[in-house]
Amino acid sequence: MLAKTTKLQAINTMLSAIGEPPINTLSSQRADSNIAEQILDEVSREVQSYGWHFNTEINVTVSPDSNGNIIVSENVARVDTDPTRYTELDITLRGDKLFDRVTNSSLFASSLVVNRVVMLEFEEMPEQARRYVMIRAARIFGDRMVGSEKHHMFTGQDEMLALARMREYENDTADHSIFDDYSVASVINRNSSYRTI
Numbered sequence: 001m002l003a004k005t006t007k008l009q010a011i012n013t014m015l016s017a018i019g020e021p022p023i024n025t026l027s028s029q030r031a032d033s034n035i036a037e038q039i040l041d042e043v044s045r046e047v048q049s050y051g052w053h054f055n056t057e058i059n060v061t062v063s064p065d066s067n068g069n070i071i072v073s074e075n076v077a078r079v080d081t082d083p084t085r086y087t088e089l090d091i092t093l094r095g096d097k098l099f100d101r102v103t104n105s106s107l108f109a110s111s112l113v114v115n116r117v118v119m120l121e122f123e124e125m126p127e128q129a130r131r132y133v134m135i136r137a138a139r140i141f142g143d144r145m146v147g148s149e150k151h152h153m154f155t156g157q158d159e160m161l162a163l164a165r166m167r168e169y170e171n172d173t174a175d176h177s178i179f180d181d182y183s184v185a186s187v188i189n190r191n192s193s194y195r196t197i
Contacts, residue, residue, distance in 0.1 A: 007122040010134040011036045017138040017155065018145050036141050043137040044122055047129070049077040051117040052166075053174035054126050058115045062098070068107035070098040078117040085113065128169040132162040 012022040014036040023033045048055050062070050062079075072079060072093060079098060081091050090101040091114070097106045098114075122130060139155040 004123070004127045005130045005134060007037075007040070010040055010122065010130065010137070013134055014040065014138040014141045017142050032145070035145070036137070039141045039144070040122065040133065040137045043140060044125075044133045045077075045119055047133050047136070048119045048125075049117065051078055052129065053170055054129065055120050056115065056117050059113050060116055061111050061113050063111040064108045068109070070106075070108050070112065072096055072098060072116075075119045076116050077119050079114050080116075081112060081114050126169060126173075128162075128166045132159070132166040135159045135162045 008023070008026055011026070011033055015022055015032060018032075020032050023030060026037065028034075062072075064070050074096070076093075079091060079093055081089055088102060089112075091112070092099050092101060094106060098108065098112070099106045100108070122133070125133070135155065135158050139159050142155060
């Protein structure tokens with residue numbers, strides 16, 4: 001039975017891309033496997049920080065601590081509020097706290113409802129995302145370890161195909177609609193009140 005790609009399998013794929021033997025465990029002390037794991041984590045953070053349907057949480061209530069700060073966990077890449085709900089706020093991340101650019105303060109008197117992008121562990125991502133991260137990481141790993149232009153072009157094609165599959169998955173699962181956004185829908189419907197001949 002086939003199963004989704006594990007982190008160990010991804011690292012072994014990266015090692016095989018440069019002709020190195022596989023490892024049996026993630027706790028291996030081989031230098032090349034440790035570098036491969038670091039690059040895999042680096043690419044995973046990069047890809048997930050864009051914000052995809054699978055790692056975006058909407059309408060999450062966050063509350064200030066006893067000092068009035070809203071602390072954001074380390075795996076959160078991005079946080080924002082709905083501008084139609086909070087017209088008087090302009091929230092951004094500053095370190096591990098939320099910061100309001102309107103008041104120039106990180107102090108909040110009440111809870112907020114936010115949308116946030118979280119960075120998941122490799123094996124929490126859907127298979128299409130795992131595959132794209134693995135192939136992109138393998139290309140970067142090969143470039144850093146071997147530096148072969150011919151090898152780079154081959155895995156570059158694989159990377160583009162994997163990204164296309166990931167975007168297809170995103171479009172299939174995210175149920176995007178232009179009518180979900182008020183600003184787009186208002187442009188489309190702006191002439192609906194006029195009579196047509």
